[in-house]
Amino acid sequence: MSKHGFFQITQKLFLRDGNLLLVLRDQKSGHGDLPGGRMNEDEFFDEWTNSISREINEELGPNIKIDVNPVPIFVHKHRVNDGNHPCIIIAYDAKLIDGKVELSDEHDFMEWVDIKTFDPKKLFSEYMLDAVQLYLNQYA
Template identity: 80%
Template sequence: MSNHGFFQITQKLFLRDGNQLLVLRDSKSGHGDLPGGRMNEDEFFSDWSESIFREVSEELGDQIKIDVNPEPIFIHKHRVNEGNFPCVIIAYSAKLVEGIIQLSDEHDFMDWVDISKFDPSNLFSEYMLDAVQLYLKKYA
């Protein structure tokens, strides 16, 4: 008899400004991160993009305008730092339209990196590193 698993869903954005990709660092874990985050229980049966925009506004402030392609670019496994929960990353590509990012206290570092030169292994680890490498291989 098999046990069905319960997994959280995190939606992450590969946010670009031209050739530059926004990378963040999680304040608690010190690991690399991307904008976005876990879906709340009450968001599951709504439009999932609402969850993305809630997270973006929490993490990057409401001074920015972004354009998110609603078609996921890939799905990947992940383990959430907090509580080590198994999690599914749904990755989307997004473009910065305008505005200035104001980091919340969830992240203590941000950088716009050139996708053709960036080595994610200095910042990212584990499944997030795999996901970023997958993205760079496909889109850099």
């Protein structure tokens, strides 16, 4: 008899400034990443946008202002690099309003890439590559 699985939730933003998309690289794994991260246990029954706000503040700094559409654009499977846990990506569309990104030590690289010409295979891998490709296929 099969048993029910337990999965972590990670909320990721496709943060745009016009045709430009913010991509990051995870400092530990060297793999491509997007802004956002895993939801803490105490955030699950709260408004999920609070978890997104916390992650953005941690990863992109307190001086950036963004507008996140709270309706997810898609859901995708993922495996978290840290611990290899099965995870669900909930993807959101977001727009840069104002401010400058200040990277935390979680990421060692960032770039605003043109969604029409960006090749995600150079930076992303596995399930994150699938998710970014899915986004580009829909929105580029």
